[in-house]
Amino acid sequence: MEKVIPDQLTVLGHPQRLAVFRLLMRRYPDHVPAGELATALGIKPSTMSSYLSALEQADLIAQERAGTSRLYAVHMQTVQQMFSYLLVDCCRGRPEICLPFSTGKIPMSDRKFSVLFICTGNSARSIFAESILRKFAGDLFNAYSAGTTPRSELNPFALEVLTAKGHDVSVLRAKHVSEFTGPDAPQIDFIFTVCDQAANEECPPWQGQALSGHWGMPDPVKAVGTDAEKALAFQHAYGALKRRIDAFAALPMNSLDQISLQSAVDEIGRTRTEEQV
Incomplete structure (x- = not known):
């Protein structure tokens, strides 16, 4: 795990690879065609293919086939493990100092x-x-x-x-x-x-x-x-x-x-x- 997490963060350290990952996070749980990702982000198909390959090798995303198309989605289990590791290692198990929101009940008020x-x-x-x-x-x-x-x-x-x-x-x-x-x-x-x-x-x-x-x-x-x-x-x-x-x-x-x-x-x-x- 100590080697895997730095490798994943290195992959995400590239601005355009991070943009692909963020887009797939927004689309989760959808499986999105590579061509749609390339069009949405203005990235050449060949370049997008290399970005997706790097994210897949880091186990941050997974692909499935639909006919001749390749569809991509975030590998949420891996992402959750990465976030969990960061919370435990960097935040010393104190999410209240690292997360900008509470995981408790949403406070009800008079406003709608x-x-x-x-x-x-x-x-x-x-x-x-x-x-x-x-x-x-x-x-x-x-x-x-x-x-x-x-x-x-x-x-x-x-x-x-x-x-x-x-x-x-x-x-x-x-x-x-x-x-x-x-x-x-x-x-x-x-x-x-x-x-x-x-x-x-x-x-x-x-x-x-x-x-x-x-x-x-x-x-x-x-x-x-x-x-x-x-x-x-x-x-x-x-x-x-x-x-x-x-x-x-x-x-x-x-x-x-x-x-x-x-x-x-x-x-x-x-x-x-x-x-x-």
Whole structure:
């Protein structure tokens, strides 16, 4: 172990290898194609291959095959062992001096928890999520959404679905994530990415320790066919998000510690979207 850990830290000491590792950590438990990683980080495929090989040799990631594609994911057991070793060796078994958060129960207060849903364009999926949480659990949560490159207008099919389901669309607008990073921004407790591209992008850091989850799903905006077929894709996206948000809102926040809550959030994200319609 004493030799393995320094080798792993050496591998992670390279800025671009670290960027690959961080991206896979954000996408965990997803298995991500090498080509998608290369595109997301702007790295040549041949160079990405060498980075993935180094991370795999250090046992920090693992690969699986899907047809002719190679998919990569963090080898979480190894990563946990590395972190555990650092806590014991460097922190002398005193996580309270090394971790910036408590592993105890989340303190309840009179304020509502705030949830931010991030997408790329903030025109459909994240708007759906914001609207659903506000309507069905607005007494427990403040709901927000934003985009990394927001469109100027909300998608008309999305607005049609929301209007038909009784949502107030007058309060909706496309927003940039920067609105939630300034000194006057609300404190965010939960951050969810609801499209694969948003999870791959380097989003601005948030102050504090917001719990995060990746709830990726197909983009209804990319649906092709007749207007009826396109509208059906938006109905599917709405239904998938409704199921996930219902499960999230039902979590016993006052009885789960942060680790258990993060695990529950991750499990909700693993649910197949096809089963949620």
